[in-house]
Structures are given as C-alpha cells and as structure tokens.
Amino acid sequence: MVTQPELAAMHRALELAARGPASRNPQVGAVLLSPAGDVLAEGWHRGAGTPHAEVDALAQLPAGAARGATAVVTLEPCNHTGRTGPCALALIEAGVARVAYALDDPGEHEGGGAARLRAAGVDVEGGILEPEARAFLAPWLETRRLGRPHVTVKWAQSLDGRAAAADGTSQWITGAAARADVHRRRAASDAIVVGTGTLLADDPALTARDGDALHPHQPVPIVIGARAVPAGARIHDHPHAPLVYATHSLQDVLADLADRGHHRVFVEGGPTLASAFIAAGLADRILAYVAPTLLGGPRVALTDVGVAGITQQRRLTIDRIDRLGEDLLVIASPEGEAD
Structure with a gap:
C-alpha cells in the first residue's frame, strides 16, 4: 500500500x-x-x-x-x-x-x-x-531501446518530389503553417543536424522560433561533413555552439550525441544527408512536408537510399497525415515500427 x-x-x-x-x-x-x-x-x-x-x-x-x-x-x-x-x-x-x-x-x-x-x-x-x-x-x-538517439528525418518537397528549383532556390516551397510546425518540432528536439552542403548553400540559423522570438528551448546545431564552416556563417549566432563532425560515419556521430545526452535528433537536410540516414537504416520517423506545387528539374528531395531494385524498396507505415494550410505533412515510420 x-x-x-x-x-x-x-x-x-x-x-x-x-x-x-x-x-x-x-x-x-x-x-x-x-x-x-x-x-x-x-x-x-x-x-x-x-x-x-x-x-x-x-x-x-x-x-x-x-x-x-x-x-x-x-x-x-x-x-x-x-x-x-x-x-x-x-x-x-x-x-x-x-x-x-x-x-x-x-x-x-x-x-x-x-x-x-x-x-x-x-x-x-x-x-x-x-x-x-x-x-x-x-x-x-x-x-536504450534503439541503442542510439531517436532520429527524425525531415524534408519539404513539391508535389513532384523536388526539394528545390533547378537553380537551387528553395525558399519557400511550403507555406507559413508548415514552417511554424517545423519550428515547433525543432524545439522538441535535442539536436538539429545538417550537412555542409546545405550549410554552405542556405546559411541556415538552425534555431527554433516562436513567431519572431526564439523558442525557450533550442536544439544544439550539428554539422556533418568535411568542408569547413565559414567564420561568418549564421550558425555561429546560435545560442548553442555548433558541433561539427568531419566524418561520414553517422553511427559515430549518433554515439557521441548519445554520450552528450542528445536523445532526440532532428535531421533537416539536405537531400544527401537525409538519404544517407535512410540508407543506413537510421531514420526512425519521416516528416515529409508536401506543397501543392510543381518544380520539375533535377533537385529531388532524396537521392540514393540504397534501393537498386523494386524488391529492395523501403516500405513505410503512414502514422498520420496533417493538413497545414495548403500543405500536407506526411508522418511515416519504417514498416512495423509505427509510433
């Protein structure tokens, strides 16, 4: 009793x-x-x-x-x-x-x-x-269950699966409601991850914002890749000092993040890094923000995810689909691991 x-x-x-x-x-x-x-x-x-x-x-x-x-x-x-x-x-x-x-x-x-x-x-x-x-x-x-941090991989895409226009511009594919949802999910994460390609192309701040203000909880910015982070990059203005990993071993990165107490990792991109996490079987949740627009061209949202033939396709379970303004958010998990 x-x-x-x-x-x-x-x-x-x-x-x-x-x-x-x-x-x-x-x-x-x-x-x-x-x-x-x-x-x-x-x-x-x-x-x-x-x-x-x-x-x-x-x-x-x-x-x-x-x-x-x-x-x-x-x-x-x-x-x-x-x-x-x-x-x-x-x-x-x-x-x-x-x-x-x-x-x-x-x-x-x-x-x-x-x-x-x-x-x-x-x-x-x-x-x-x-x-x-x-x-x-x-x-x-x-x-403890996974043996590593929980990883959410997010991207925004046009209806025809493009993450950017042919000239590389991508701001903005989705609308304000979808972008606000992304910031809310950033704030619920311990770390936010980009590759050096996205960092150099877009110069993201990687903060979580509530309207015009910074959210009280900020994820630690993580950069993966061999190229140097420019001294004037906006990421240096983040409330947390960025962690930079000049490695291609995502497992090593996740192991170090776990040691630091970063249990929820939010992968923002770009397509190369998102595809690498999926190909390695390290994506526990997929967030695909889909805008009702067509871009065409070569800038696809994902690249090689290790699927050489249809029998190797990576089946997902749809957990839910949300309407965010004019956009859709599709939340999915590896088949058999719906959250």
Missing part, C-alpha cells in the same frame, strides 16, 4: 531527477523517509561516474541513520557494478526496510534490483507514479 508521504516523496524525487544532466545515463532522484514519513535525505544522480541517486541520498546521513527507512526512487535500484556499485546492495547494507520506485530498469545488466532487495527481506513496491516517470525518462528509454 502506497502512503501519502511516499507519493509526495515520489513527486519530489522526479523534481530532483531533473537536476541531473541528460546523458547516456538516466536522470534519477531519490528521497529517504523515516518510518513516520518524514524526509531524512534527498539525492540525485549528477552524471557518469558519480554516486547514483540512492547512494547520494544515503551519503547525507550518518552511519546507521537509514536503518528502517523507506527509499523512494524514480527508477528501480540498479543491480549492476560499473563505475559505481549496485544501489540495491547499498540500500540493503544501509538497513533500508522498504523501497518504493516508479519504473522498472530496462537494462539487461542493470535490472533485477527489486528482486535482489526482496530476496534480502526488503519490502518493495514498484509502479508508483509510473506514467509520470515514464514520460520524464521517455527520451532516455527510447535511446
């Missing part, structure tokens, strides 16, 4: 978790309660190599002070020895009598802490405020 002090402590633990840095590791918070329900100590995970939230909270108390206490934690205490020891064991050794947690740890090696605690005689209850904890950790959980 969950008590009111435990519910209040879980709300507080989620607040504490948000203080920790986003990284490849989860953001976790913990609150220790006395048998009477009073708060004894609080803790959160401050980053890779630092004590986990439970151990951080235990460290605030003198030896023996946690005996008989309840530990309220946003994620199942780990059962794994890495840079730090297992939190489940630390709680057992501290004499904690009860552990209340929100979400099971999905890790193959990290999970199992609840079972270890129960085997040691600790009263354990999971699932407390589970929807809130799952929503809070959604980006990290998706990265």
Whole structure:
C-alpha cells in the first residue's frame, strides 16, 4: 500500500531527477523517509561516474541513520557494478526496510534490483507514479531501446518530389503553417543536424522560433561533413555552439550525441544527408512536408537510399497525415515500427 508521504516523496524525487544532466545515463532522484514519513535525505544522480541517486541520498546521513527507512526512487535500484556499485546492495547494507520506485530498469545488466532487495527481506513496491516517470525518462528509454538517439528525418518537397528549383532556390516551397510546425518540432528536439552542403548553400540559423522570438528551448546545431564552416556563417549566432563532425560515419556521430545526452535528433537536410540516414537504416520517423506545387528539374528531395531494385524498396507505415494550410505533412515510420 502506497502512503501519502511516499507519493509526495515520489513527486519530489522526479523534481530532483531533473537536476541531473541528460546523458547516456538516466536522470534519477531519490528521497529517504523515516518510518513516520518524514524526509531524512534527498539525492540525485549528477552524471557518469558519480554516486547514483540512492547512494547520494544515503551519503547525507550518518552511519546507521537509514536503518528502517523507506527509499523512494524514480527508477528501480540498479543491480549492476560499473563505475559505481549496485544501489540495491547499498540500500540493503544501509538497513533500508522498504523501497518504493516508479519504473522498472530496462537494462539487461542493470535490472533485477527489486528482486535482489526482496530476496534480502526488503519490502518493495514498484509502479508508483509510473506514467509520470515514464514520460520524464521517455527520451532516455527510447535511446536504450534503439541503442542510439531517436532520429527524425525531415524534408519539404513539391508535389513532384523536388526539394528545390533547378537553380537551387528553395525558399519557400511550403507555406507559413508548415514552417511554424517545423519550428515547433525543432524545439522538441535535442539536436538539429545538417550537412555542409546545405550549410554552405542556405546559411541556415538552425534555431527554433516562436513567431519572431526564439523558442525557450533550442536544439544544439550539428554539422556533418568535411568542408569547413565559414567564420561568418549564421550558425555561429546560435545560442548553442555548433558541433561539427568531419566524418561520414553517422553511427559515430549518433554515439557521441548519445554520450552528450542528445536523445532526440532532428535531421533537416539536405537531400544527401537525409538519404544517407535512410540508407543506413537510421531514420526512425519521416516528416515529409508536401506543397501543392510543381518544380520539375533535377533537385529531388532524396537521392540514393540504397534501393537498386523494386524488391529492395523501403516500405513505410503512414502514422498520420496533417493538413497545414495548403500543405500536407506526411508522418511515416519504417514498416512495423509505427509510433
């Protein structure tokens, strides 16, 4: 039976978790309660190599002070020895009598802490405020499931599949409503990615705007390609310093972004980079903004995506189609992975 002090402590633990840095590791918070329900100590995970939230909270108390206490934690205490020891064991050794947690740890090696605690005689209850904890950790959980950040690939095109006119001009194919939708989705992302070709051709700012103002949350600008970024490029005026990767290994780029805590990656283009992500099987969601116009010419929205014959076509599942002014937004996922 969950008590009111435990519910209040879980709300507080989620607040504490948000203080920790986003990284490849989860953001976790913990609150220790006395048998009477009073708060004894609080803790959160401050980053890779630092004590986990439970151990951080235990460290605030003198030896023996946690005996008989309840530990309220946003994620199942780990059962794994890495840079730090297992939190489940630390709680057992501290004499904690009860552990209340929100979400099971999905890790193959990290999970199992609840079972270890129960085997040691600790009263354990999971699932407390589970929807809130799952929503809070959604980006990290998706990265764990995929083994890399979640990637959205976006492009705008004419009805005949062109991303630009024959002379390379592309502003604007779509209308104001579609462009506002793009900025909203940028703001919901951790990082926004372009290739050096698009950077040199269009000189994009890569900011997320709310009307004429900058959105409070800005994705970190990412540039992939061997060509240098000009000193006067608008990207240098971005609130975040750009990360530049002079590599063709998209996997290496995504691995580094995951280490930096960038779990949701928004690929803006251009056609070469978008096609490379799709060809590598790294596109988890497709956003195709389609305008009712015809351009003709060679500037197609996608180039080579690794399809040599019809039997190799990359089938997609249409998740939804939205009307944005005169334009359409088609949202699709790789077949079998609809979101």
